Amino acid sequence: MKALDYARAHGDRFLSELNEFLSIPSISTHERHRPAVLEAAEWLRDRLLAAGFPRAEVMPTPGHPIVYAEWLPAGPVSPTVLVYGHYDVQPPDPLDLWRTPPFEPTRVGDDLFCRGASDDKGQLYVHLKAVEAFRETAGAPPVNVKCIFEGEEESGSPNLDPFIQQHRELLAADVGLISDTDILDRDTPAIVYGLRGIAYLEVEVTGPAGDLHSGSYGGAVHNPINALCAMIASLQDADGRITIPGFYDSVRQLEDEERAELAKVPFDRQDWLQEAGVKTDWGEPEYTITERTTARPTLDVNGIWGGYMEPGTKTVLPSNAYAKISTRLVPDQDPAEISRLIQRHMKAIAPPTVSVEVRELHLGDGAIVRRDSPAMQAACRAYAAGFGAEPVFKRTGGSIPVVATLQKELGIEAILMGFGLPDDNLHAPNEKLHLPNFHRGIETAIHFFQFLAG
Numbered sequence: 348m349k350a351l352d353y354a355r356a357h358g359d360r361f362l363s364e365l366n367e368f369l370s371i372p373s374i375s376t377h378e379r380h381r382p383a384v385l386e387a388a389e390w391l392r393d394r395l396l397a398a399g400f401p402r403a404e405v406m407p408t409p410g411h412p413i414v415y416a417e418w419l420p421a422g423p424v425s426p427t428v429l430v431y432g433h434y435d436v437q438p439p440d441p442l443d444l445w446r447t448p449p450f451e452p453t454r455v456g457d458d459l460f461c462r463g464a465s466d467d468k469g470q471l472y473v474h475l476k477a478v479e480a481f482r483e484t485a486g487a488p489p490v491n492v493k494c495i496f497e498g499e500e501e502s503g504s505p506n507l508d509p510f511i512q513q514h515r516e517l518l519a520a521d522v523g524l525i526s527d528t529d530i531l532d533r534d535t536p537a538i539v540y541g542l543r544g545i546a547y548l549e550v551e552v553t554g555p556a557g558d559l560h561s562g563s564y565g566g567a568v569h570n571p572i573n574a575l576c577a578m579i580a581s582l583q584d585a586d587g588r589i590t591i592p593g594f595y596d597s598v599r600q601l602e603d604e605e606r607a608e609l610a611k612v613p614f615d616r617q618d619w620l621q622e623a624g625v626k627t628d629w630g631e632p633e634y635t636i637t638e639r640t641t642a643r644p645t646l647d648v649n650g651i652w653g654g655y656m657e658p659g660t661k662t663v664l665p666s667n668a669y670a671k672i673s674t675r676l677v678p679d680q681d682p683a684e685i686s687r688l689i690q691r692h693m694k695a696i697a698p699p700t701v702s703v704e705v706r707e708l709h710l711g712d713g714a715i716v717r718r719d720s721p722a723m724q725a726a727c728r729a730y731a732a733g734f735g736a737e738p739v740f741k742r743t744g745g746s747i748p749v750v751a752t753l754q755k756e757l758g759i760e761a762i763l764m765g766f767g768l769p770d771d772n773l774h775a776p777n778e779k780l781h782l783p784n785f786h787r788g789i790e791t792a793i794h795f796f797q798f799l800a801g
């Protein structure tokens with residue numbers, strides 16, 4: 348196919364464009380990066396126009412903008428694909444653990460190191476280049492393509508659902524296409540069919556009205572950090588079961604059939620231990636590691652602070668203590684309901700010596716997508732052609748809340764056609780993209796559009 352030849356011939360240029368995109372520090376979670384987030388959105392719009400999309404615009408939201416593009420050359424009887432991706436990235440901290448500067452894309456062998464290389468700039472860019480390859484060799488892609496690229500995914504997508512609700516007609520499509528997940532290994536592609544939901548909260552515990560001398564008051568004033576630690580420690584038992592009343596009430600139990608299915612996904616415990624950098628695993632003993640990390644709910648403290656945190660010592664009995672706590676949720680658990688349960692429980696277990704405030708930071712639904720659609724078959728054939736191997740179906744423990752929104756608001760299923768690798772260091776120092784996956788990804792996307800067109 349000519350589009351494939353074109354992609355192969357222009358791979359180096361595609362990569363230098365990706366380097367430009369990666370150099371923009373579009374960190375969505377912090378106000379001070381707002382200009383960079385906008386710069387990334389505008390850069391993406393310009394590249395969409397250059398790839399042939401006749402319409403591409405930066406559309407405002409109350410937060411970071413959404414980049415929308417469409418090219419509908421195939422007519423109303425042909426399928427329309429809605430490509431979703433996110434151009435924002437996680438903060439690069441801790442900076443001193445990066446071997447190369449986080450926003451200077453650096454190639455080492457077959458890997459490209461940079462924040463956002465895999466999550467998600469490198470993966471979303473694949474689709475622009477697939478469309479460009481069709482434009483240059485066939486005049487247009489064989490299906491209709493719409494793109495929605497958001498700039499707030501890494502901070503909980505606060506404005507995405509309202510945007511989708513307000514633009515149902517504009518976004519109408521037959522299938523969603525998302526490349527924001529990982530495959531099993533270099534040569535074993537995977538399609539994710541299950542994602543976990545999330546409820547993210549912040550807890551503030553207040554003890555004395557102001558900081559106190561720990562010599563003068565220690566022993567008779569309850570330290571809010573100690574109190575918070577005790578509260579957090581009680582949220583799980585020794586086996587990792589969450590003790591919040593009602594937490595498991597709506598958890599959909601894993602059927603034997605699905606457990607058998609999950610057990611088929613190749614898994615090597617030693618490799619996994621090494622990848623995670625841990626001595627041994629932890630958690631609910633009656634579930635496998637794969638089940639625990641993809642199909643069971645979790646509770647994790649993502650940060651905890653208060654008191655004196657600078658070098659040296661300070662004998663203080665602090666006034667406040669804080670923690671960020673998130674739970675990963677599985678099908679049938681409602682994030683809003685779980686958030687209420689956590690808020691109620693934290694107040695209930697607070698000792699009378701302190702006061703507690705819990706703030707909800709963000710919620711996101713999990714999802715299970717259909718695996719029997721013609722588009723899913725096209726995706727399987729596309730991977731087989733692009734990677735030379737049939738994809739494995741798997742669930743992932745991460746969250747991409749838009750998948751549920753596409754089901755609810757647009758009535759469409761998404762194909763999670765990922766090109767990342769499990770050791771890409773997402774959200775961690777030294778994030779990387781395995782470059783052969785970038786190029787194979789473009790070829791896989793080209794095949795997908797072609798197979799979908801029939």
Ligand code: BES
Pocket residue numbers: 466467500501502503504527528529545711743744745746747748773
């Ligand atoms: N690309 C990830 C989702 C993901 C993580 C897929 C791990 C496969 C494996 C996505 O960008 C992400 O990190 N999402 C956040 C969503 C949250 C902020 C609502 C997540 O899962 O933490």
Ligand code: ZN
Pocket residue numbers: 433466467500527
């Ligand atoms: Zn992502």
